[in-house]
Amino acid sequence: MLSISNLHVTVGDKPILKGLTLDVPAGEVHAVMGPNGAGKSTLGYALTGRPGYEATQGAAFWRGEDLLALDPAERAARGVFLSFQYPMEIPGVPALTFIRTALNAQKRARGEEEVSAPAFLKQVRAAATALKMDFDMLKRPLNVGFSGGEKKRMEILQMALLEPSLLILDETDSGLDIDALRIVSEGVNALRSTERSMLVITHYQRLLDYIKPDRVHVLAGGRIVASGGPELALELEAEGYDKFLPAAA
């Protein structure tokens, strides 16, 4: 399980997370909702080790390992995957090359055998078909010139191929129309299993109609200020975040 306790994170010199505590048991999907500026994206970056996001206090353990002591690639090899709100364009590196390089780097780090080119291509074809992606797109440099929806599908494709055990989805619904949202959500739901944990970070309730959470947490002012079942998301949608803001201030 993912266990975060009293996590404090600064960006630059500015404190963003101020004592965040959260547990996500194996096999569960938890949503983290909150107003803009609450620290939602910071939580995703802090868990994955982005430079500039410094944990000054507290701890984050995944399956008993201290995430904060590992570099970003080591965390990825332990199964931590962040689906970016704005996936990066990587000019000059075809998507296929990128994903295979990542997959084999993770396998090497875990002491597993690397995947052969034919076996990899077979896996990619199957995953691309499931996400209704054009295989030729994977021969192009990763995300370069892709639409917002195509980039999000590419994130889910990578997720399907890298088979992480902890999925962090940062505003995965942003920039998606309804059809794309449905396809992307189906891709995520296909990965739900008793072995995986998911942290779904979102501003809007809409995504949670498609990816149903077991628990919903409200992040405001750098901490979790309320937790509940799926009904909490509906309440937030109806009433907004206002009632949590004074508590945060």
Add this chain to the structure above:
Amino acid sequence: MTLVDLRDPSSFPTRRVEAWKYTDLRRWLRETPPTSGEASVEPGGPFAALGGEERAFVNGRCEGVPRIVAEGVVDAPMRLRFVSTEAGAGHQATVQVEVAADGALTLLESHEGRAADYVSNIALNISVGDGARLTRIVLADDAEDAIALSRADVRLGAGATYNQTLIATGAKLQRLETRVAHPGQGASVRMDGLYLLADARHADLTSVVSHQGRDGVTSQLAKGVVRDTARGVFQGKIVVERGADGTDARMGHHALILSERGEVDAKPELVIYADEVSCAHGNTVGALDERALFYMQQRGIPADEARALLTQAFLIEVVDRIDHEGAREAVREWLTARL
């Protein structure tokens, strides 16, 4: 115009000479170095696997007349090797290359440093006849404490094609200079370069392309990566003379500096005296994108591997433009092994 002659120290330019502003030869070389001795090398070099005829200049000397002539379309590449084997000594050579009208030749040139602290000064006088085609690929792999100068003067006939790619890894001072004159009509030039520099190496890609005939085309793309305290120099000049209407000239130079103390000096120049021309140039110098690096690491690619992949992706655009398939793959492998 400065022609360096190792026998005459007064010909060694200082940085007060504008064209040598960033490559101060006089600072490192004040006197004529002792003359390199005779030596021989086994056939080979970085392009050996591509076959074709080999002409080797060892310490500036070759067997026979230093002249390469292509009368018709020559399919096999000509491998031209300049090998330096004596430390603390200097040599120079001048080679004539002629591609007759409607002929074609691929020249695969390697500069191979097999000793420390040598001085090498190579001059090529190249003529490409009317409708002829020359592809010149240069892999300049000099010793880190060498002084290596090379200069090619290229004269193009009407409708001639000259495609050049220079790959430089630097030296104490390494300069690859190219001067191309388009006196004929409708000639086409691709003038590319790539530098990958580490430690305290210095590489200078200097070129002047002058369009005198109508409807000439020049496409220039240079890319470089510097690490440590290395220094890359790009001086690209395209001159469009009065009357050279219909010229299409494009120049791009892009560099990455991967260290605090690396340096890139870029001087792109377009000088246009004709009226109806299409010209553009772009120049950028920056660092690797930290956000892209984090993205790759988040997917499990270790930082060093991510940097190498991004660096290769940045440089490979130049390699992809090499029109000779065998040479393109040889350069790609050579480069990948050095990232």
